[in-house]
Amino acid sequence: MRVLVLGGDGYLGWPTAMSLSAHGHEVAVADNYLRRQMVTESGSDSLTPILNLPQRARAWQEVSGRTIDVHLIDLRDYELVNGLVREFRPEAVVHYGQIPSAPYSMTDRHHAVFTQLNNIENNLNVIFAIVENDLDCHLIKLGTMGEYGCPNIDIEEGFIEIEHKGRTDTLPFPKMPHSWYHASKVADSTNIHFATRVYGLRATDLNQGVVYGVSTEQTVLDERLLTRFDYDEQFGTALNRFCLQAVIGHPLTVYGTGGQTRGFLNIRDTLACVELAMLNPAEPGEMRVYNQFTESFSIRDLALEVQMAGKELGLDVEIREIDNPRTEAQEHYYNPTHTKLLDLGLQPTLLSEDLVTATLSTLLEYKDRAIYEAIAPRTRWR
Numbered sequence: 001m002r003v004l005v006l007g008g009d010g011y012l013g014w015p016t017a018m019s020l021s022a023h024g025h026e027v028a029v030a031d032n033y034l035r036r037q038m039v040t041e042s043g044s045d046s047l048t049p050i051l052n053l054p055q056r057a058r059a060w061q062e063v064s065g066r067t068i069d070v071h072l073i074d075l076r077d078y079e080l081v082n083g084l085v086r087e088f089r090p091e092a093v094v095h096y097g098q099i100p101s102a103p104y105s106m107t108d109r110h111h112a113v114f115t116q117l118n119n120i121e122n123n124l125n126v127i128f129a130i131v132e133n134d135l136d137c138h139l140i141k142l143g144t145m146g147e148y149g150c151p152n153i154d155i156e157e158g159f160i161e162i163e164h165k166g167r168t169d170t171l172p173f174p175k176m177p178h179s180w181y182h183a184s185k186v187a188d189s190t191n192i193h194f195a196t197r198v199y200g201l202r203a204t205d206l207n208q209g210v211v212y213g214v215s216t217e218q219t220v221l222d223e224r225l226l227t228r229f230d231y232d233e234q235f236g237t238a239l240n241r242f243c244l245q246a247v248i249g250h251p252l253t254v255y256g257t258g259g260q261t262r263g264f265l266n267i268r269d270t271l272a273c274v275e276l277a278m279l280n281p282a283e284p285g286e287m288r289v290y291n292q293f294t295e296s297f298s299i300r301d302l303a304l305e306v307q308m309a310g311k312e313l314g315l316d317v318e319i320r321e322i323d324n325p326r327t328e329a330q331e332h333y334y335n336p337t338h339t340k341l342l343d344l345g346l347q348p349t350l351l352s353e354d355l356v357t358a359t360l361s362t363l364l365e366y367k368d369r370a371i372y373e374a375i376a377p378r379t380r381w382r
């Protein structure tokens, strides 16, 4: 299949591009290096050394004999997005190309506005480029489990049947986003749903949980194929941060009581889910929604997992509950449905399969690159 990966330089975008290319798909990537810039501006850097996109694509060609077509463009420039879709004629567009950080969006008014303008505008551009060039092209959009928040009822996969005053309807599941960033993804979902109803767009919205891990089948082939690994307070996520903290002797930063529960998945499963979504396209006019995670954990339990795995490697890992910089429920009900990707054949990679130990071992190789000062939370929700 011909597939365009937007955000192809990112933590998930680059490994996805290689994985799809390895599986025989014709792949093009687009990126504007915004993530690299934002992380550098926040005083951090990827723990893993990474090449630029053209260098990565050349290394991939040397290692695999396959090509990945590189386009350095800003998705907020509609002429460029439209031109790329017109010329490459993708059968599927995987859209990862957005600002992914809740804390970044909560910094102040400027960061909230920038996150929403960037994400919502670039998503609209992608929708229109598909609608104007080829309505048969399937949009696979990375959403987030954080769109739903933590309601005190089971979370369904995208839609819920509601009975109200004697009438029933199947409607989008209510959203209570955790941050301005998560709210930008809610807006994207609404806009995509609208485009499916009005223009007949085919779309799959992947409400993904928190991803962890650093290695995929392709990144381990050659150091030049590594993906980025962020651990700073804005762009690092919980389990990845804990793993890095463990290898450099920083206390694990559990925010508040650590009773916050989220869905998690290994980076390898992200790649598998995206390919499953691509091989099973939505029908014209249909918006599919998958809850993309494999296991739920509380932050407290994850910290204990990392502490235990660290012990096996001779690391003395301290867990420290610190004042929660976020406004969020710390002890709450959490039971989202997540069966649709399993029904399509997803074989989950579980945390119990020594994945924390494997991640710690890889991070140990690069621990001297860590910037200690980038770890402590500075962004407060209010």
Ligand code: USQ
Residues within 6 Å of the ligand: 100, 101, 102, 103, 143, 144, 145, 146, 147, 178, 208, 209, 210, 211, 235, 236, 237, 238, 239, 241, 253, 254, 255, 256, 258, 260, 262, 263, 299, 326, 328
């Ligand atoms: N947390 C800690 N200590 C830390 C970092 C985080 O206790 O050092 C806690 C947070 O308070 C929160 C939970 O861990 O309760 C998750 O935080 P996170 O930073 O791992 O994840 P989040 O901000 O929700 O965002 C990340 C990605 C985002 C994606 C989302 C999926 O950055 O792109 O959409 O995970 S989800 O969380 O399911 O919404």
